[in-house]
Amino acid sequence: MTPRYSLWLNPCEADEAQLRSLSAPLQQALGSPAFDPHMTLLSPLHSTDLQALFIQLQQLATGPAPQLSGHGFECHAHYYRSCTLALRTTPALTALHERSLQLPGAPARHDFHPHISLAYAEPGAITVRQLQAQLPDLPGSRLRFDRLVLMETGGTATQWRRVFSTEFTDG
Secondary structure (H helix, E strand, O other), X not given: OOOEEEEEEEEOHHHHXXXXXXXXXXXXXXXXXXXXXXXXXXXXXXXXXXXXXXXXXXXXXXXXXXXXXXXXXXXXXXXXXXXXXXXXXXXXXXXXXXXXXXXXXXXXXXXXXXXXXXXXXXXXXXXXXXXXXXXXXOOOOOEEEEEEEEEEOOOOHHHOEEEEEEEOEOO
């Protein structure tokens, strides 16, 4: 069976620390597994030629690091979107997503809802109002995502592992 991968945008170090300080207590309170703050650019991605994919990901990361702003907390029935910080879509992010759909093994179509998951919980475990009470302030006005990361995401969140990472370049 071909492994399942996800393509993430990871925030710069300062923004990652801020997001961890928000998400860690929430993850603990909800019994959520711990995971790195990220925005999923594409999932699932199935590939058997990782070396070729690594080269393509480096090419995909050519350009400035995406900068996105949050616009509110959301709760969804889907486990992997249960507690999120919704992100505003930008033309540059949409273009990056469109380019990612051209990767071998990418789905023909991918519903794209930019967000950062803060915790994973069973449906109904928390409401937006409760989430807002626990996290009264949105993170900084702009979050900078400086790394494109390929994660193997088969199984549960505790089994996920980083396979490849590359930084965005201005070239």
